[in-house]
Amino acid sequence: MNELLDGLLSDAAARHGVMGAQLAVVMDGERAQAAAGVANAELGTPVTGETLFQIGSTTKLHTAALVLGLADAGLVELDRPVADRLPGPRLPPGPLRDVTPRHLLSMTSGLDNGPYADTGRGDDCVARYVDLLADVPPVFEPGEGFGYSNASTVVSGLLVERVTGATWDAALRDRLAAPLGLAHTVSLPEELPYHRVAVGHDAAGRVVRPWLLSRGLGPSGSTLCSTAADLAVLGQTLLDGGVAPGGVRLLSAEAVEATRTPHVEVEARWFAEQWCAGPYTKVWDGVAVYGHGGTNLGGSSTLVWIPERNAVLAVTANTPSQGYPFAEEVFGAVCSELLGLALPVREEPDAGLPVDASLYTGVYETCDTRYEVAERPGGIAVTTTSGGGGLTCDLLPLGGHRFWPSDDRLGGMHRWDVAFVPGRDGRAVRFMNGAFAARRTA
Template identity: 35%
Template sequence: MNDTAEWLRRRLPELVAEHGVGAQVAVLADGEIHDAAAGVLSTATGEVVTTGSLFQIASITKVWTATLVQELVNEGRLDLDRPVRDVLAGFRPVITPRHLLTHTSGIDGDLFHDTGSGDDAIEEFVARLADARQLFAPGAVWSYCNSGFTVLGRIVEVLRDKPFNTVLEERLAAPLGLAVTTTYAQATAAHAVGHEDGQPVTDPGPESDWPAGSALAMSARDLLAFARMHLATPAFAVMREPQVLLPDFGNRASWGLGWELPGYSGGAVIGHHGSNRGLASFLRIAPEKGVAVALLTTGGDARAVFDHVIDDVFSALAGVRRPESPVPPAAPEPVDERFLGTYRCAGHEVVVTQADHGRVLVDLDDDAREFVALRGDALIAVDEPHTVLVFVNDLVHFGRAAVRT
């Protein structure tokens, strides 16, 4: 770990300066956690990031929610394969908690409702999802689903008879001795502020979808304490088992019960990542090696910093390598006209139109770029980042599945 500590001390400030982020990194190896911090929490205040600063972990919260669900399963209080409506009266979609944990429920993934921040916020949020449409049959397609994890949070509330945040603090944060915050109201000067184009984000958005990742904040060190608890608890090992293959974006990824399995070579790797208006968070764990890294950032090119942390630290300690990202073929085939059309889901629109030289123009949420054929069922963006779109029947898949209209 001496080399790791030296890398953190020397290299992190360089990366932060190069890519314009404020950041914390923590590394778990040989049972010890080393961490470092660099940059500022807010360009408005100039407050410096320390290893004790708190960052929103955004969608990594989903693993915390999944852990609370798994505890209920371990206690015999919840069956992952029984309908959600067995627990939530009035919830009409015929789906199971397993569908929700694995993002295969088929319900629109980005249905966001601001129902406040009171103890009834999640109950009200889920009530508005009671008649949510299903884009595809349960279990048919993986499609990242924020809405589903808010439903899981409501299941936790009903079976524990307490507000979700209270359960999270009592069952996870307090036993681990972690300093976390669960609402924006708890934020202080020690909290990182999101940045977009170098400017602080003053309105982080609604926090009523807590279980999906709106407000939970902590340090990178505390996030790894949670990860270490997972590795030391045999009853949670089932959460790391592959449940469903993801569409083939070129990275051989699958999904467990809340965990992403990103398809590294050299050994098993699990993790999750998150983003929330100018903030980004990354967690990777090699369970067989007892190695983990957490990176929490505000502003700038967080992905570039993450790639350095993975390649220079995580891969070296765990003996694993992240999958190579696909690139456009040197001589791509013309794009099949069957891909042309307009596809929609909640919060997203994809319009595919013909362009010159066998290419197509893909307008994804008003961001128009040229794509070429990657293979028979997929397109890839010509310029970096080389986004991949996978087509399945009348769906286009970009992490979310959108339906042809």
């Protein structure tokens, strides 16, 4: 299997311009892996199976596992408001005081995605980030919908800190990485010199500078570095009912069931169909798949596990702009060759579908992005403004309040559909740029 994976990975990396990558596969307990390309194009450093990549938001699975483990130990109540356990940080007022850990893990808290802010390097940087959220309006009330949120996961990380008395980084090391034997999973920059490390590259193959690790956003995915093989161990643990490959029980059967129980439908469905306590779930060729992906300026990763096939797939890459399409091609090839599964084909919009522009036109906002939806001949268009930049593109109908943007740049590094969430009168109350929810403000 290793030879097959080597070829699949190298071919996909060449087609997508990915400088360096790893692939790990577990099938019926048998593990195989592959590595390709360079970790640093300026130095010509080759990628090995032990090279650490920045994994981005796949980190949210690690934070979810920590919270669920604390629930197993009776230290966290999944349905008790987190505000009861977080004296000090200024949480958003009003209904969001009722946010529970289950809301946080299932992306139903109503918290805005939050600012991409660096709150320093001290041990209180996670708490300082949560303090920022008091000034960020909520998108919706807890449990009323789906909205992917880095802020939600940072609050989960702070909960871990307050319950354990340790930093999120220390809790991750002692309560997750050590029991699972994840020797190549680290979150602090001072740990990185003791490992082989991949740096990020842009689409032209140039090294990305600076190396940026925002510790305050660590629980949501800004700092954690790992390997495809270590990610696969976490996936195998969740696949095997919470028991790690070495026989250590990390999570109870009840906790694992929470990671497989859908809590909410996702309106924009290309990247996920439902969300559980930690992972998303979607369907490939009639088979349920669970997982999470992530991308930041230095790297990209995706981890999925497929209970019906007793399989785990993990991929890392150091060309973030290509991370998601690269992972999709790699997983598609592995599924076709080894699992007898075909990945979904991207839906094509239907220009003939009627669009009632009056339901959607208006202004939608997050803490750092403004979307203005306007009528155009035969349909609607959206203009987005963020960080001094802007983009206007048509929204091409897919049906059911879903649209495909005419310009993939609307989703940043993601290539996904968008959607509107209708209110009781049918008029949209939220705009979903893929995973991210924006509230209507005008």
